[in-house]
Amino acid sequence: MIPATNAPPTIDRCLAAIAAADEPPEQVVVVTTPDESGPAAARNTGVRQTSADIVLFVDSDVLVHADVFRRVRRAFAHDPGLAALFGSYDNRVATLGTVAAFRNLLHHVVHQRSAGHVRSFWAGLGAVRRTAFDAAGGFDAERYPRPSIEDIELGGRLARRGRILLDPALQGTHLKEWSLPSMVETDLRRRGIPWVALLAAERELPATLNLGARERASAVATVAVVCGLARRKPLLAAAGIGAGIVLNRDLFTLLHERLGVRGAVAGVGLHTVHQLTAVVAVPAGLIAASGLSGATTRRR
Secondary structure, eight states, rough: OOOOOOOTTTHHHHHHHHHHHOOOOOOOOOOOOOTTOHHHHHHHHHHTTTTSEEEEETTTTTTOEEEEHHHHHHHHHHHHTTTEEEEOOOSOOOOHHHHHHHHHHHHHHHHHHTTTEOOOOSSSEEEHHHHHHHHHHHTTTTTOOOSHHHHHHHHHHTTTTEEEEEEHHHHEEOOOOOOHEEEEEIIIIIHHHHHHHHHHHHOOOOGGGGSSSHHHHHHHHHHHHHHHHHTHHHHHHHHHHHHHHHHHHHHHHHHHHHHHHHHHHHHHHHHHHHHHHHHHHHHHHHHHHTTHHHHHHOOO
């Protein structure tokens, strides 16, 4: 199921990758009708158009690997208690800009670190058992009328009905071109603030993906850098930078392999910006949390 309501230029390549894959799906649903309600509503519309027992969501700017459908079928067949399954972007650089390469490789590294059972979901390349999806009520298009954390929020409800597995070998190439402003806006307004607000309303704090121990420690290191610079304490700033590099050496090593020294150096700065948005999102999300409490109770 592919939401493509904004006439994405990559849709033809997305569909071609699906058609060329091993054991392709019996049905491909593409929601192309302009829909101001956003991807959550488009995905719900697409699910209603199929009677499949397993629904695989693929974003229109993702090129699935050849083995994706075989892996999805095998996972659900072998585990009757599996409610959902999702994967990761691969480590290819299929974009033009350094910011886009950094952002897509960051996603890859975070998902590779978090393999196993989780209490979340990712609709960029993720599958759900139809019975679990229907029982959970689908994506909350009313709460998330624009691209946001609609898949993460759904994952919390799906996790109450079965297991959710992050399979890092389930991969696709991401074609999205990011700019620095779009990265900051997404990390802060589209993801960070809504996610913190949801966690506060749910009173849960999972320890996987962007909330894993390494990610939290990286945020602390970033705060140390900012404090060191603000207070003119170079040793504190240097310690924070060093800690961030050590904690994320897998990311920076990958950036060096794909983009060279300059790309890795740029990645350190971009990662600092990424972590700063996460820090700023905490107080802003807590302020927004009060407005979500009633809605969360309604969705349980």
